Amino acid sequence: MDFFSDNNVNIEALRKKAFNYRWATLPEDVIPLTAADPDFPVAKPITDAISDYIKDGYFSYGPPEGIHDFKNAIQNWYRRRYQADVSSDFILPVNSAAFGLFTVAKMLLKAGDNAIIPNPVDFLFRKSIEHAGAEVRTALLDKATACFDLDNLKEFVDANTKAIFICNPNNPLGRSISKEHLNVLIAFASKHDLWIVSDEIWADIDFDHSVTSILSDELIAYPKRIVVSGLSKNFGLASLRIGYVICPNEKTFEELLHESGHLTTAFGLSPLAQAAGIAALNDCEFWLDAFLEHLRKMRQLTLDFLEQSNLFYPVHPNTTYLVFPEFKMPVSNIEMWLNQLKDQARVALVPGGNNWFESASENHVRICYATSEKILNVAFERMLNAPMFRNK
Numbered sequence: 331m332d333f334f335s336d337n338n339v340n341i342e343a344l345r346k347k348a349f350n351y352r353w354a355t356l357p358e359d360v361i362p363l364t365a366a367d368p369d370f371p372v373a374k375p376i377t378d379a380i381s382d383y384i385k386d387g388y389f390s391y392g393p394p395e396g397i398h399d400f401k402n403a404i405q406n407w408y409r410r411r412y413q414a415d416v417s418s419d420f421i422l423p424v425n426s427a428a429f430g431l432f433t434v435a436k437m438l439l440k441a442g443d444n445a446i447i448p449n450p451v452d453f454l455f456r457k458s459i460e461h462a463g464a465e466v467r468t469a470l471l472d473k474a475t476a477c478f479d480l481d482n483l484k485e486f487v488d489a490n491t492k493a494i495f496i497c498n499p500n501n502p503l504g505r506s507i508s509k510e511h512l513n514v515l516i517a518f519a520s521k522h523d524l525w526i527v528s529d530e531i532w533a534d535i536d537f538d539h540s541v542t543s544i545l546s547d548e549l550i551a552y553p554k555r556i557v558v559s560g561l562s563k564n565f566g567l568a569s570l571r572i573g574y575v576i577c578p579n580e581k582t583f584e585e586l587l588h589e590s591g592h593l594t595t596a597f598g599l600s601p602l603a604q605a606a607g608i609a610a611l612n613d614c615e616f617w618l619d620a621f622l623e624h625l626r627k628m629r630q631l632t633l634d635f636l637e638q639s640n641l642f643y644p645v646h647p648n649t650t651y652l653v654f655p656e657f658k659m660p661v662s663n664i665e666m667w668l669n670q671l672k673d674q675a676r677v678a679l680v681p682g683g684n685n686w687f688e689s690a691s692e693n694h695v696r697i698c699y700a701t702s703e704k705i706l707n708v709a710f711e712r713m714l715n716a717p718m719f720r721n722k
């Protein structure tokens with residue numbers, strides 16, 4: 331069974347359900363290679379687990395600290411796949427990785443503090459730090475390696491610097507951070523007594539086993555490490571909003587639980603979503619393997635398209651289902667360029683720029699290729715034939 335064939339993309343369902351710049355928000359003939367959300371239905375054990383959960387008709391409150399079996403599944407996932415000796419007792423399931431980032435930022439930072447984030451990176455780091463009332467300091471990455479320049483990084487630290495946020499693998503660059511660089515970052519954080527917050531939501535979309543979790547036993551031990559992750563990217567479960575935070579010890583876990591608002595019942599991850607999460611992590615690795623195999627082919631098609639277009643500098647993504655090429659010629663107004671693309675080619679992409687991925691993302695576009703071969707080929711052909719590509 332090919333889970334990722336053209337026949338498996340149900341456009342009718344996507345037009346009803348896929349929002350966030352995707353099928354449900356665009357004219358019918360526009361192909362969205364926009365938000366990082368796959369066009370395929372999820373693995374069957376997940377829908378089975380949801381059916382099973384609803385069968386007896388009970389939808390009672392869940393435990394504020396999360397369902398034990400889900401926390402265990404995350405612990406096993408991290409132990410098995412990332413050689414990280416995490417404890418389920420210190421894992422907090424939360425309502426999305428986005429909420430996890432906001433809650434961690436609120437726990438670690440207060441007004442007057444500051445935190446360092448990479449540039450470029452997804453906008454959630456800035457939003458969560460600013461929401462906590464703290465200052466964001468952006469440090470440039472080498473776009474080919476997703477690594478910081480250490481000399482540059484030192485300049486950002488003062489007495490009020492409390493944390494460094496990393497995105498591993500990096501959205502939008504599609505690059506993982508090397509083990510060596512993670513060790514350098516741990517040494518840096520240790521020297522300046524900083525928390526390291528590692529967003530690892532993309533870790534499982536890894537084409538050459540290049541991803542090392544910040545919690546890996548292979549890295550230098552350091553107590554102030556927190557992982558934020560979720561199941562939107564690896565298992566396509568964005569609408570169930572399944573996120574989690576891995577804390578280093580009981581004290582941090584208790585602080586996070588308090589900060590999360592779960593104890594008030596105002597916030598928390600639904601037990602139905604956690605049932606789906608258990609099935610995903612315990613029973614769906616076969617599906618993830620097949621997804622990666624499909625994505626490998628789609629990545630090559632995308633790289634071939636970029637080369638053929640002759641519009642962009644080359645990129646070398648080794649993770650995620652994103653590419654983030656830079657235009658060879660400056661584009662004065664990226665939003666206008668993308669609107670024109672939508673008119674001429676009926677394809678939608680995500681712009682680079684300050685509002686999306688910080689300042690170093692100007693003059694880039696982001697393409698998500700988590701769709702079928704046929705849809706991707708149609709999108710690329712339309713773009714290559716559009717006057718703005720042909721008459722460049």
Ligand SMILES: Cc1ncc(COP(=O)(O)O)c(C=O)c1O
Nearest residue numbers: 426427428452501531560562573
């Ligand atoms: C790096 C990164 N972190 C967090 C998120 C948000 O994940 P969630 O759907 O769990 O809120 C995304 C989604 O695109 C992401 O790319």
